[in-house]
Amino acid sequence: MDGTDTDAHASNLRHETMTDVEIIDYCANPPSKAQAAIPLGGFCNKVIPISRQAVVKYGPGVRIEEFTNLQWAYQHLDPSIVRVPRPYRFFQRDRYGYLLMEYLKGTVKRSITDISQTGKVGRAISHFSSFRSHQPGPLGGGGVSRGLLWSEGTTTEYSLCGSIERLEHWFNRRIKHESLSLSFKRCTFVLCHLDIAPRNILWSEEDSLCIVDWASAGFYPRIFEWCLLDIFQGKDGDFQGLVKETMEPLADWEQESSQLIEKAWGNSVRFHYPPTPPPESNVAVWMNAEY
Template identity: 30%
Template structure:
């Protein structure tokens, strides 16, 4: 599982004055085929599991791999059009079919390179006041996302749910609320049947879906020179119950002070968090049941 893997990165990939393959070139003049080649030859900003992010130029990066879905593009476009949340701008996106990939495709997204420091690399060196201001910014992002409700659950534009509270193999796609609710209740019953969840945990009743990043952590935040944070890597995002954001933060094993600071500033859903914790066995050990 990716949780136990360490990401790979090239030191030169974050150099402000480095030399990159598309420096001075018009992106529109580069074919999709050429871009796929650059995913394996350009300086690596981040590589973990089957997903790679490379530096294409002074201002552009590209994310690619078998888990890169069009839903991430749709979410970034939606966030940019309906919120003030700082996210990378998308310049180009496409998919190619590959029989060797789990979902049968490999996706590619060309977007802004966000200059600054990854928050996981500088958080511990920041003053408590600065940490507090950053936590407040993140809480504002979450509250802004949760002000936008959608009727259909899951990734924006459809597709499988590839996120923390599903399974390593994804789940769905779910065509409506009832089908997603049934999936969660099935996992809850599995967990109860083998005494991995308390018998008195009530069944899920999903009534509200909001925009959710679903994986907010210092690893997914860039701190720029003005102490503004940018939220990146929207792979797990979609329309999910509001509890998903707080529940994901509450179980993250790293940067607990960051997690607690943000959690203190956003709404909590204790009963729903207990429900999500109760399906852990059904969504991990019994993922295929």
């Protein structure tokens, strides 16, 4: 998955018949040919090939929402525009989650500045935006909103239950300004990946792309995708700026909202906000999204 000859590190095990215990033991003591585990971010999650068909992603930051997000994305996205790994199964043991998924071959490029490639990333994001929901939250329905935008970690406030009020509550209490507030009631909730970065893009030999790491994905205002690109502008060279050039520009009101979202994100990084009860009026129970 990182451009090396990872086939050489794959075993001949069959993920279809391996038990949970066998998978846990394999991850705890991988054979020498599978030692090329790929570290993923600050959660110390890893990816290890099991065979030429499957890898297992495991660690304290691997949660059920990533599995259900991946299921949804695999079932609905057009593979001629963007591929995603097929999810096989998920289970949890103590603090660790284990996600078995398809082993897709490709190269991760540390820097993506080629206009044709950033154009393909932009096309994928546009494709994402064609899928919509009336309610915010993870793609699979229900669950906890996770990822870089929710920088404090998991609290009960992230369980949106499909409620726009809960989403507004999380951001408005972090804006820390009496005369400023966000409203998402005029927003359309579209599929957002929320971690578009070179490290999460695999390029095939044909230069088609596969986007991985769906832990943060969900139905949110399209402004959220813009905000993450803004927040991490320059972290991957010119990548974020080039991708934004391929996206539909924000309207004036969306630009104002994005500034407040980024302000709330910055405050959530600087300060601790103990969980407070979100508004319970009109809190909707998650229903199947209409696409």
